[in-house]
Amino acid sequence: MIFERIRAFVSSSMEELEPERLAVKQALDELKIDAWLFERDAGARPESPALTFSKELDSADIYVGLFANKYGAYTVEEFELATTLGKDRLVYERRTALDGRDPRLEAFLARAGHVENGVTVRRFENASQLGAMVKDDLAAWQARRIRDQRTEMAQRRATPGRDVEQSQLEILRRKVEQFWVDGVLKHSLYDEVLIDLGIEGNTEAIDHPWATVLELPDHSTRELLRSRKIADIFEEAGRSLLVLGEPGAGKTTCLLDLARSLLASEHEGITPVVLNLSSFGSRSGPLFDWLTEEIRGRYQIPKQLCRRWLTEGRLLLLLDGLDEVNESRRADCVRAINAYVESHGAPGLVVCSRVAEYVALPDRIKAWGAIRLRPLEAAQIQSYLMQIGPRFAGLASALDNDESLRSLATSPLLLNVMALAYADASPEAPSASADTTPEKRRHALFDRYIQTMFARKGVREGLGTRPQTIAFLAWLARAMRGQGVTEYLVEQMQPSWLTKRWALAAYVVTGRTALALALTGAWGLYFSEGSIRFAAWAALSQALAVSLFELVMAGTGLSRTLGWLRPIGIWIASGLVVGVVVHVGLQTISPSPSDVSFSLDQVLLSALGSILIIAPLSIVLALKARLPLTKEIETFESVGWSRRSALKRSWGGVVVALGLMLLVENALSGLAAASGWRGYATVVAVGWLAGFGLGGVQPRALKTFSPNQGIRRTMLRAALVFAGCVGVVLALTFGSDFAKPGMWVGLAYIPGALGCAVFGGADIVLHYVLRLMLVISERTPRRLIGSLRQGVRLVFLRQVGGGFIFVHRLLLEHFAGLSTPAPRQPG
Template sequence: MTSQIKMLYRNRQTLVAKVKNYWVKGVLKKSLYNQVLIELGLEERTDAITNPLSEILEVGDDLRQPLPERTKVIDIFDKIGTVITLLILGDPGSGKTTTLLELTRDLIVRNEKYRNQLIPVVFNLSSWKNKKQTIADWLVEELGNKYDIPKKIGQAWVSQQQLLPLLDGLDEVKAKYRDHCILALNQFQQDYDANLVVCSRIKDYQALSNRLNFQKAVYIRLLSLEQIYHYLDSLGNDLIGLRKLIAEDTVLQELAQSPLMLNIMTLAYQGVAVEDLPKTKAVEERRKQLFDAYIEKMFKRRKTNQQYNDAQVKHWLIWMAQRMVEESQTVFLIEKMQPYLLRNRKQKQIYGLMVGLMFGLMVGLMVGLIIGPMAMLMLGLMFGLMFGLMLGLMGGSKEEIKTVEILQVNWKKILINLLMVGLMGGLMGGLMEGLTEGLMRGLMFGLVVGLIRGLMVGLESSEIETKTSPNQGIWKSARNAITVWLMYGLIGGLMFGLMAGLTEGLTESLMAALMGGLMFGLVGGLMFGLIFGLRNGGIACIQHFSLRLVLYRNNYIPWNYARFLDYAADRIFLQKVGGGYIFIHRMLMEHFAEMKSEN
């Protein structure tokens, strides 16, 4: 096996491992659906798709065709043919995402056995927000953002049809873009003859004017009363009250048809007598009561290690859910918080001023240290603060926070710039000031400028979104900023000081010139190193700290956000996935988003 083939195989296995760890181990195995061990029924829905062969295929009047019991999505998938396009539909809480992830799990098992299989990769369509962006470009972008796949490799995989995109959340695309998204999916499938699986809530899909040109569409049937009663009976006497109420309450029967809602009922109403259970004839009101009861039950189950009061927890989760719904977010990452979370002009101004002042303070301090005396230090600080104040007032609150987690030093670019600019500077100096001394001065000056330019273009950074610990991106950005500051400051300073000393030593005492040049070079190098450090992670840290402080002062978040999110996950409101957090279900997130805070 050649090294190139080994590398291609290793890249494939790396992506498969990431999908498995992130979605199968991180989400599927921890899902609430694993608590409801009921076989979900499937039916084929020919009315949901535009079949390209409809002119020669005769479709019967019955557009809903129940599939045999114990039919799995993988069974339907295998029967479609060489080019596979499948649409999975269902009601809220019916198990659509779980079904998609079960298909992912089964496909990964095959991929681990056979190398010629397509790579199954889960994407969430909620991040598709630009109707002018093709699905191919979006997939490459998401491979980079979610799975840390270099753009060149991602483009090759998409163009060579080596991926099997499993697309969840068509209904989570912003409503004004959904029809455009369907057109883009159809165009992508036609252009690339691609295999695709798409998942959506059925009512949101039926409300659209366009349809997917797919070969198969399946609908996840709701649970029957027989399945519901059998499941409740299997759990013991603690749910007798719930079973009696379901038997006489048609609204509760309707809700219990959803596996998610049935599981929420068993958690919220366990051990509650029938006369104590709330009664209502409105489905939405009953759903609201059910989620409220679940929230209170989860608080009571985990009274030990109570670090926050219940009202405060709800307040922070309400704010978080509202922001996630507004931005069509699925996974919440602390380091991905952006200035758009600030709700009014005053908050944005305070944030902008904080960023500008901290930046100006650091720059002013370094300028003052270079100039020298105490008076100059104070002058440098004042200059820096004024500069930072102007920067903040000019729109510092609009800048996106971009973490810098991976740094690669391209020594080839640095060397090329060093030699090219250095030689050009030497030649020009020799022509202008004389062949010997001018050549030496020009060469020294050119090498310094070449080094600075080389350091600017030779440091390459990238952003990775698949996190393993909370706020990982900011901590790595801070570490990289300090590393760049010291490394570039010392290297650039020593080289600049050495060249300046040698140049001055042509006319004065060599030792004195070298000492003076090195001292000046180190201070100046640390100044330039600070600029490089701020450019490669430092600014992101300043922005993030300022944003967190403003949000904290307005009681939108606690100061130790990661500890709070872990606390909420321990109470089964959230689920930890890598370094991010998701609500245990989109319906619970929507419920929190509709709640009003008590404080």
């Protein structure tokens, strides 16, 4: 069953109208509507009859009431409860033998059928007449319900927005077209067959080699012609469609074909977005939040714009891979989709899934139509092979004589793989495998496909040998499957990709040490007036203390329960360690042994100094405490600049600058000379310029997106923040009576480095430390992007914007199952 069946609550006097109740049940069965009758469906229950019928009525979609002569208190209560719950109500009255009718029932029917605020009561004479009436009325109600839902959806559709937002939506449209239509659909395995044969592809002129079956919510089913376009089916189904099929049946191709049609038609200003549901299982929360994060990550659209477009109904959701969601979360995913559509609406929705996984779910997608992609028939397979040329005569002959091979060829994906693997092959080659089970034959087919691609295209110098490339792709497939993703983006790798415990520990220690040297070490160098030994002690002691604390919390699971206590604990723990080092270090660099003191005043001074020294790194780690250790790396969105916002927020910069100036004057008396009117005028000017520059920053969509672009843009952002912070501090301290001008630079470096770390610098450091750990522990290639592009050239991967996907889930599963060693990759 594809759809959730409609439920009707049938209410009447059981003894008086038993034949009529059975007639209604039969009529509803013919409409494939579940009819709930107390005597048949209630069974033995621990609750009272009143509570039983109230629960069932609450879960029903429509109330059907039958009345004759007897007055039943429960029957009237059921009608009143249906009214209170806002259920649609259909009331039927038998108008025969009225002499014995209870006056209370007569009064109730008069009230229920009141001309202004009642329902329209339909009258019947016998059970057969009633059954026909109910069947006609429920069919009309069901059709009206679908029309009303479509009307409500149409009213939620977005109205044209401002020119700025339209330009941002146009960027998103171009990305969807570039990533999925140009990058995947136009480079499908079918097109690879044509390219390999030197044939110019024309996908518009070729019928899809599969048949479809359309099923509607009324459970009517009919076969569709192969010439029917998916866009027409989508419209017929009310722009709410479920696409089902076996593995390799063409579900994703069908989805992307629809995306191409929608992009070409500019559907009322609505933009289609293609997303894979596989990562839904890795996050908790409503679908709205998941959609926001996915669109932001996959298409590099700022979160603010994502949320606004979803709320305003500007995005048409094309969701692939429901069957790829973790099994324990798949039912939650269905419920989240239904809840999202009910609460937010959607100008259109398509969900793709394998048949078996969908049928096994307890809940159903509330779509208005579904298509089921059928396997290829023998005539279709032969027609396909004849169409693409005589080089496949050997394959066609093998398919005629090998039933096991022919069963694989009923999948369009595997048929295309056969065409690429066995072009110009003899009839014996496809049947050479001694394996007879479909799964083993499929593995043998993919092995042949991999060998063929290497033989035809080879490997490029400096990117590894054939075994090294296969080992890398096998690692990538296992890692993607373990992370629950179908698209690999280099910048979205997290420490959770490290499978060995020692590698995760090395990542934590190395990353914290690098950050400590940049923040704690530099501040300690300034604090101790140039003692490199003191600065190194301070940095390394904090790095080791923080690393130990982080690893203990991650290993015991405390990081999830402590929440914001985690950064406080880090600050305290590392402060105690660094405090000891600071005190010893200060005594070590003392110019005279007589100055060495362990008095309480000196210890308190050292403690205060340690808190100041460890503050920059502690602040950075505190801001990251909202994320688990294994998912702590973030990249930043693209931004633009608005003069209107800059003018509104510029005076905020003045307030902040004056506040900082007062703090600096109180902390460092050497700046007192800067507090004259000229100094304050400088501060106001610098603050206004900083507020004007930063206040105009607004989220924008990236016009282009290439591999690792998120890291490059984060690096640029961090560099700009560093330069801005250093410039502001130098401007604030310029003209002060510091004895050494070089101390200005030291004082300016700390806020610059802290701002740089907070706004992406720390993530850059951690990203490349993670890459280093993956090279060491998993032996991934150092030239990662080049190796991925080689996978694209070998037709194992597809590049989707800045990400990479395997050409099909079945190929990913094949690579993930390969037990290959991981030889060291060349640089």
